[in-house]
Amino acid sequence: MSTIFLVDMDAFFVSVEELYDPSLKGKPVVVGGELEWREGRWVAPRGVAAAASYAARRYGIHSAMPLAQALRLCPQAVFLPGHHDRYREHSEKIQEIFGSFTPRFEMVSVDEGYLDMTGTERLWGQPLKAAALLHERVRCQTGLPCSIGVAGSRLVAKVACELAKPNGVLAVVPGQEARLLAPLPVRRIPGIGKTTEKRLRQLGVKTVADLAAIGGGMLEEVFGASGAAMFRKTAGEDAGGWYDTAVGEAEDAKSISHETTFDIDTADGQKLQATLSELSQMVAHRLREQNFFARTVTLKLRYSDFRTITRAQTLPAPTDLDGDLFRTAMALFTAHWNGSAVRLVGVRASGLERRPGQMDLLDGERRQKWHKALEAADRVRGRFGFDAVQLAGGMAGSRKPKSTTGEE
Ligand SMILES: [Mg+2]
Structure with a gap:
């Protein structure tokens, strides 16, 4: 049985901005571009939000949303151009901390990485304890909040991390994977996008439990190999695409x-x-x-x-x-x-x-x-x-x- 951590920084770009300007804390903040004062009103530049604070998300703002739309949703939000040199610098600090826990880690984006913690109990204790320690170390050494999902597969670790957000740690007990996933909407399963979700809805499938109930044979008939993988995912298994490979082996990790x-x-x-x-x-x-x-x-x-x-x-x-x-x-x-x-x-x-x-x-x-x-x-x-x-x-x-x- 593997022990996999998925560590994902909470609203990373915004959290880094808050380190440099604590007055931003708690405010709706959008990183992606600065407003311009034109003809008596504030106008958003073209382009999309690179990140949104949790306060901004309560207005329905999310990353990849056009800035103009974000401004309409929340005119009082603070719009920042962002500092990518700072994000990179903090990303490196985070990677250093990951590396101090295990040499087997893999960044999947600037603020998110999988750690293979299998067999590290003697060094770091039980998985949940180790995760709490890592969470604390990230906070102490970078001043930034993160969330950690702990599970026997990357897929479940990823889902657990999403459920733990913000600033939480969630460990899934071995054997409980399917139960954790069952009530969730199918979109929560990594690899199931909008298109697949739509097709599944036509089959009457909304939750992971619905998906599991359809059965592997039927899913394979409708979706081919990815259908078979989907079925295995309902049990929390890493299946399909890069979820098949071990941490550190993914071809296209970065x-x-x-x-x-x-x-x-x-x-x-x-x-x-x-x-x-x-x-x-x-x-x-x-x-x-x-x-x-x-x-x-x-x-x-x-x-x-x-x-x-x-x-x-x-x-x-x-x-x-x-x-x-x-x-x-x-x-x-x-x-x-x-x-x-x-x-x-x-x-x-x-x-x-x-x-x-x-x-x-x-x-x-x-x-x-x-x-x-x-x-x-x-x-x-x-x-x-x-x-x-x-x-x-x-x-x-x-x-x-x-x-x-x-x-x-
Ligand atoms: Mg993140």
């Missing part, structure tokens, strides 16, 4: 991404290309900063009507070079853009692996030449900010970047 919401939707191919170039540079910069190589590049496009597509391509060899990311992003863009006006573009690097000690010899020379130039650029950026240096191709775009390390 990613680095940047995206931009345009002030005015644009169908100008050159402008989009220039923006992709800038975003690729920003992502590559972060890869090098964190000593990662990426295997996969994903392009994200959101059209004016909010329809969003993501298209991914795996690279022939892992890379941390601006040009490699940009060429791949451009190839995806050329293949998939339908020509209509775009509201948002994003570039994501995933399938990350640690930078190898030696560059591969195949095109080592080209790589090293680029590395020297890019490292020089990175140093300047470190001192004067990202805008101080731009490589060719990214000049024409008007950038208003939103860094999304993702807080979901």
Whole structure:
């Protein structure tokens, strides 16, 4: 039997902002952009909320909601542009604490990680005690609140953590998994999205108990392999997608991404290309900063009507070079853009692996030449900010970047 912890920071971006400005505590706070005073009234910038405080959530505001809508729901909310350098810094502190509990941990986003605590009883005591200790250590060393779910599988740990929020610890006793899950709506099961929920509703399924009652055979008939996995999930088993792999083994545990919401939707191919170039540079910069190589590049496009597509391509060899990311992003863009006006573009690097000690010899020379130039650029950026240096191709775009390390 495994012991898995899922630790998720509570309203992470907002909690970090509160560390620097305690007067924000208890107020409705939205991170994502600042209001502008225009023609006698406050106007929200375009773009979406990256995070919302619990007080803001009581007004129905949630992350990924357009800022204009958040402003309508709660005109008295505090709107902040956010400080991604601070979030990253605190994310690193959190990872350090995780690592001090077990070497087997895996971040799934900037503020959330799975810890495999199997066999650590002698060191840390029973799981619930260990979780309480970890909860306290995170609070003491970072000043930030988190919630922890403890269970025998990642799936149940994730669900338990959601139930424990905010600022709680919930451990599920082995054997009680199905009972915990039974009354919950099916959407609470990781991997069941809006579309599946809709199809399940047509079958009369609302809760996890309904889902279990339908039976594995029937679910497999309707949904194929994912149906069989769904059935196993009702018992709290890790099944389907990355829930099949052990902690630390997931191929795509981390990613680095940047995206931009345009002030005015644009169908100008050159402008989009220039923006992709800038975003690729920003992502590559972060890869090098964190000593990662990426295997996969994903392009994200959101059209004016909010329809969003993501298209991914795996690279022939892992890379941390601006040009490699940009060429791949451009190839995806050329293949998939339908020509209509775009509201948002994003570039994501995933399938990350640690930078190898030696560059591969195949095109080592080209790589090293680029590395020297890019490292020089990175140093300047470190001192004067990202805008101080731009490589060719990214000049024409008007950038208003939103860094999304993702807080979901
Ligand atoms: Mg969180």
